[in-house]
Amino acid sequence: MKAIRRTLLLVGAALLALSPAAVATAAPIANVGGGSGIVIDGRALCTMTTVGNDRAGRLVGLTAGHCGxxxxxxxxxxxxxxxxxxxxxxxxxxxxxxxxxxxxxRVRGVRNVGKAHIGGVGTYPQPFANVCKSGRTTGFSCGPTLAIEGASTINYVCSARGDSGGPIISRGRVVGMLNGSLRLAGPGTSVECIDPAFPVYTPMVATKMTDIVRVLNATPTAIGSGFRTL
Incomplete structure (x- = not known):
């Protein structure tokens, strides 16, 4: 009889360990990658540029600096x-x-978020070539690069508030980071994109990814230095 009770107790303990209540205590695992919508300090909405590892192997993500x-x-x-x-x-x-x-x-990095696929860092294409962007506000859309001035690029691609930090993608590689809209004549003059199908909006401004990586690498001890995508 004692042996039976002992067996029942062991079985009960095993079932308890497998119960939903026990599983629920584990931290949830979510995916994050280039194009994921993120919230900063519970207020600001932005977009993750891309996710990867730095030279120390830490999992890191990039976004626009003005987000937080x-x-x-x-x-x-x-x-x-x-x-x-x-x-x-x-x-x-x-x-x-x-x-x-x-x-x-809490999270694992991924290469694919919706239509955005990032398989490495690439070189920004020359003017008049098409690039695509992924943002939490206006989604995935493409358009031509109009001009390149140093590390900055101007592109006729749909963007709006919340898309900041979004990846600029060409041929499956992240080539830039979305930073905002071109200001034509001072504050308040940009026209946000309502829908990619309605092509009347201010051009988008982005920073070349190769220059971003160079800036991060300038401080070898900083987190993010040596960044490489997944």
Missing amino acids: NLGSAVSLERNARAGVIGRIVTKSKNWDVAVVRLDTS
Whole structure:
């Protein structure tokens, strides 16, 4: 009889370990990649440029610097259950770039988010070639590059608030980061894109990804230095 009770107790303990309540205590795992909508400090909406590893092997993501400050908490717009998935740990003083150190107990990096596929860092194409962008506000859309001035590019591609940080993609590689819209004559003069199908909007401004990587590598000890995509 004692042996039977002992067996029943062991079986009960095993079933309890497999119960939904026990499983629910584990931190949720979510996907994050280039084109994921992110929330900074519970307020600002932006887009992740891309996700990868730095020279120390840490999982990091990139976004626009104006999206938040050092220490700002980052969460996923479409997966609030994941909680705070990382924090901004590196921010350039002169470039609109920020590095998010990601919590691997909460998220895993991916190459594909919707129509956006990122298989490495590429060189920005020459003017009049098409590029595509992925943003949490206006989605995935493409259009021609109009001009390249140093590290900055001007592109006739749909964008609006919340798309900041979105990846600029050419031939399956991330070639730039979306930073905003071109201001034609001062503040308040840009026209946000309502829908890619309605082609009346201010051109989009982006920074070349090769220059972003160069800036990150300029400080070898900083988190994000040596960045490479997944």
